[in-house]
Amino acid sequence: MTQKTNWVIIGRHAVLESLTSGQAIDKVMTDRMISLPDIMEAAKKAGVPVQKVPMEKLNKFGANHQGVAAFKAMVEYQNLDELVPHLYEQGKNPLIVILDRITDVGNFGAITRSSEVLGADVIVFPARESAQLNADAVKRSSGALLRIPLCREKDLASAIRYLQQSGIMVLAADEKAKTSIHDIDFKKPVAIILGSEGEGVAPELLRKVDDIIYIPQAGKMDSLNVSVAAGIILYEIQRQRKG
Amino acid sequence: MTQKTNWVIIGRHAVLESLTSGQAIDKVMTDRMISLPDIMEAAKKAGVPVQKVPMEKLNKFGANHQGVAAFKAMVEYQNLDELVPHLYEQGKNPLIVILDRITDVGNFGAITRSSEVLGADVIVFPARESAQLNADAVKRSSGALLRIPLCREKDLASAIRYLQQSGIMVLAADEKAKTSIHDIDFKKPVAIILGSEGEGVAPELLRKVDDIIYIPQAGKMDSLNVSVAAGIILYEIQRQRKG
Numbered sequence: 001m002t003q004k005t006n007w008v009i010i011g012r013h014a015v016l017e018s019l020t021s022g023q024a025i026d027k028v029m030t031d032r033m034i035s036l037p038d039i040m041e042a043a044k045k046a047g048v049p050v051q052k053v054p055m056e057k058l059n060k061f062g063a064n065h066q067g068v069a070a071f072k073a074m075v076e077y078q079n080l081d082e083l084v085p086h087l088y089e090q091g092k093n094p095l096i097v098i099l100d101r102i103t104d105v106g107n108f109g110a111i112t113r114s115s116e117v118l119g120a121d122v123i124v125f126p127a128r129e130s131a132q133l134n135a136d137a138v139k140r141s142s143g144a145l146l147r148i149p150l151c152r153e154k155d156l157a158s159a160i161r162y163l164q165q166s167g168i169m170v171l172a173a174d175e176k177a178k179t180s181i182h183d184i185d186f187k188k189p190v191a192i193i194l195g196s197e198g199e200g201v202a203p204e205l206l207r208k209v210d211d212i213i214y215i216p217q218a219g220k221m222d223s224l225n226v227s228v229a230a231g232i233i234l235y236e237i238q239r240q241r242k243g
Numbered sequence: 244m245t246q247k248t249n250w251v252i253i254g255r256h257a258v259l260e261s262l263t264s265g266q267a268i269d270k271v272m273t274d275r276m277i278s279l280p281d282i283m284e285a286a287k288k289a290g291v292p293v294q295k296v297p298m299e300k301l302n303k304f305g306a307n308h309q310g311v312a313a314f315k316a317m318v319e320y321q322n323l324d325e326l327v328p329h330l331y332e333q334g335k336n337p338l339i340v341i342l343d344r345i346t347d348v349g350n351f352g353a354i355t356r357s358s359e360v361l362g363a364d365v366i367v368f369p370a371r372e373s374a375q376l377n378a379d380a381v382k383r384s385s386g387a388l389l390r391i392p393l394c395r396e397k398d399l400a401s402a403i404r405y406l407q408q409s410g411i412m413v414l415a416a417d418e419k420a421k422t423s424i425h426d427i428d429f430k431k432p433v434a435i436i437l438g439s440e441g442e443g444v445a446p447e448l449l450r451k452v453d454d455i456i457y458i459p460q461a462g463k464m465d466s467l468n469v470s471v472a473a474g475i476i477l478y479e480i481q482r483q484r485k486g
Contacts, residue, residue, distance in 0.1 A: 113466075113468060182482075223360045223385075224357055224474065225474075227471055228357050228471055228473075231475050232474050
């Protein structure tokens, strides 16, 4: 029930509490020899990945771990459904970046950096299959990860539906594109989904979006590094918006 | 005088021959206990860096190294003063990317990838203080390093002078910028210098360029990752050129 560092919570009660109270937790580690159904259930509900490890690994975080440790996120997460109304209240024209399974820390960091600089309002990403937002990621983002609002979602499909219901056009940048970024009116509220380098945007998300876009001079979407493609699209959006 | 692999040349005569014949050599290693003035001189002339190492390191490449090994470049280099007239002969509107001390393999690779996709004709970079163009760099460029012409120059200042004499406008992307990329006429032949992430473009090069440019929506030049900035500038050039 004690805490070895500020970033690690150990002990069954403390970990369960952290998961149910809405604290930002990156991952949970459990002793692979024991079963902790309450914690598994709470982690699943919170969209937090669970790693099964040998007990020796947990011992490093303190003697009283009781078979479980939770790692607090280095960054803070916000709720998309509080954030979006807030953007409208502030008189902003929402610009949202959605990262579908960007697991490379360098790409996640560079995209966050570009998003901050090029005026995106928030980064949305799934709890699973995203880069771990650790000290390295913060460094590679030039600290942008500590400044730009971040929404970690259990389910990107519902997040997309929610954005669309909030009047935001959701576009995917993917090699299955039909529409050039020159032919999109970016003066409207917009969210851009960028997909994993290997696989692009997930098919179940592509079915939900308002359009699939490409960079006209750049051939197929996967012909550019994803952080370069993100930078170009954000640049084009601001070029159109600011004239 | 034998060769252990295709990439390593050992023996004094063979290394000297490789340096004087204009072969693309990445670097030379010499036994730090001996002096090889002919090879030092030839390496200097060819702009090839020399590393002094313990003899044990050279032994790995074969028994007959005679205190010296040369590493063939994985990529091929071309001569800028043959390449530029050739671009004009082909009826091209030259678009040249100059990388001033980009040492990060990931950035060098990503910029090469963007350059190929966004239609740059050649990458120019200095023999010293550039990323090593090894298998990792080739991979991170998605193979573009094997396809786009590469010019490794002993002296970027003379390369810039040569380009200007050939009718090419040379621009530096640097935080000391005065001119927005929206205010440049990119329909002219153009070369863009991108500088090292830490220091930007070297002051002695900034003094020679025709203008220093910035990305209007992106604040200071160093606020974006250099490969993202390169991608945006190349995109803007092609947007203007292709309409």
